[in-house]
Amino acid sequence: MMFALVNERLEFWCHFTYIDIKAIISVGMISMPAVTIRNLSDETHRALRVRAAHHGRSTEAEIRDIIEAAVRPPERIKLGSLLTAIGRDAELSDRDVEALQKSRDKTPATPVTFE
Numbered sequence: 397m398m399f400a401l402v403n404e405r406l407e408f409w410c411h412f413t414y415i416d417i418k419a420i421i422s423v424g425m426i427s428m429p430a431v432t433i434r435n436l437s438d439e440t441h442r443a444l445r446v447r448a449a450h451h452g453r454s455t456e457a458e459i460r461d462i463i464e465a466a467v468r469p470p471e472r473i474k475l476g477s478l479l480t481a482i483g484r485d486a487e488l489s490d491r492d493v494e495a496l497q498k499s500r501d502k503t504p505a506t507p508v509t510f511e
Contacts (some may be wrong), residue, residue: 431463 437494441455483493 433459 444458445455448455451458451461453461
């Protein structure tokens with residue numbers, strides 16, 4: 397299997413803690429990015445371990461959950477909900493939707509080529 401190492405790094409400071417993200421991409425599949433957190437105080441690390449134990453998971457799983465919750469909050473607008481709201485605002489009836497479906501072009505799209 398061939399591997400391509402992407403040496404692009406996303407480096408930034410988050411609340412005075414250095415975070416370094418690297419991604420290794422293999423042909424046909426992408427592995428998960430790795431995150432290194434430096435300069436984390438012992439007190440913070442201990443608090444993370446206690447919090448993880450309280451939730452019955454590893455410290456690594458707890459950190460993943462904290463990051464997910466911070467960057468992907470549940471109150472974000474989802475596409476399906478947004479489209480439903482647009483349809484309601486436009487006061488579209490089932491008959492309107494059927495008319496739109498009948499009038500649309502049903503010719504399959506031409507695949508994009510990158511040459």
